Amino acid sequence: MQIAHRSYRTADVIDITGQFNFGTRKEFSAAIEKIKTSPHVILNFKGVTFVDSAAIGLLALAAQQFKSANRTLSLVGAQGTVKQVLNLAHIEQMIPTFASEDAALSKAAA
């Protein structure tokens, strides 16, 4: 898994590429920790090829942490099997999911 951080308009975007699983959980946690004061973080899953149950757990945990700190966490770009797995776990109930970063920003600004 590769993780890159960039700024886009008023949000911090974390681009994740490759397999997001138990073996790569620490990289994800470290990336989230690095921008722990950012009011709006967008997780861009366009390049994610696989997610397992540990990744789902980390997303749920991040969602809880953002909620308790009154910060916004959004998810964009999930495709194919990854999208199916996220849907099965109902991640969208915890992390608002959008088609694009602009859509996530528009919703956050509304």
Place this chain on the structure above:
Amino acid sequence: MNSDTLSKPALSSAVATVLLVDDEPVSRLSMAARLKRMGLRVLEAGNGKEGLAILRRERPDLTILDWVMPEMDGPTVCEQVRQDPDILSSQLILMTSHDQPEQIAEGLARGADDFLSKAASKQEVLARVQSGLRAASLVRSIESTRDELRAKQGELEGELKSAADYIQSLLPVAGEITRDIRMSWSYRPSQALGGDLFNVSHWDDQSVYFYILDASGHGVAPALRAASLSTFLRADNLRHYMNSSDPARMMTEANRQYPLTEDGSYFTLWIGSFDRRTRQLRYTTAGHGGALLQRQNGTVEWLTHTQLPLGFEADTTYEITTVLIADGDRVLLMSDGIYEAPAPTGELWGTTRLETTFMAHRSAPLGEALPALMAEAERWHGAPVFPDDAALLGLEFRL
């Protein structure tokens, strides 16, 4: 010649031991005297064969070998040492009067650690011997650490085995649950300790409930958490919290008791309760998609609906779905490890193939159908151990 005599038998074990193998008595006595003056314990042998025997018996810290010897020459001794697992880490110095670069290269290639000319100065002999002893000390230290690690690994494996036996003891005994329900299961953990558990329990004379849980992650921690949740789901414990075998209440209480952990670990859980009087199966699920009902005519209904896994949200409300069970119906609970078994190409086995295989074994007893499902998933995967725990629990109703 029998010259493996101890030069100073009373020396303490802290004194390094050097084995000197040389067939020329004068040369050997001269070198032995030098080594003894360095404070070393010296063992002597007059040919390669004898030297190898002493090396195996005494395990000296360093062995100095003459190249040309009767019975077995120095390079052959080096080769024999490197082929013997018990002594292959011995430090070996080859000694010769012909120290041509080609000969040095051959000696090193055949297993020597270093080379010493018979014409070497006292200082060079001292330096080479000290260097060899330093290397020997390092090798012994590494071997000692390795042995300790192996011993600890053995202890850990023993403890894991005990824990695995305990987890196994939590699984139900296959067979007749009541006179109208037969149960069978098949389980293949991906590691020594599995994080999937399932069970069938009597709530009272008229109702039984059954569940399958899947702890996220692999290894000891998820297995222990799974054992804890399994214990929580025992009827004698649940009666402290509720007075009916209502799966939604069980799920709500489990959701309260098992929140998402600080490292993001959680469970998916499916619980169903069957009432023999009404023939109703009432079920609920927390993110667990692996449950199906196979009617006697072979048609399949998946017993699942969308709901968050356990512990994601403290105030989750769990829906109950009710289905009527008929004679000959089968309920199959499974963990995702079975239908997500990947082929070598990466393609997952999938629920459609699972359904097809289950259908193909419709007329076989559950005790044969479930292992057949597992075997087919294994054939697809191409190896007996799946990346995730794979569990199957089947119930057949004879109403």
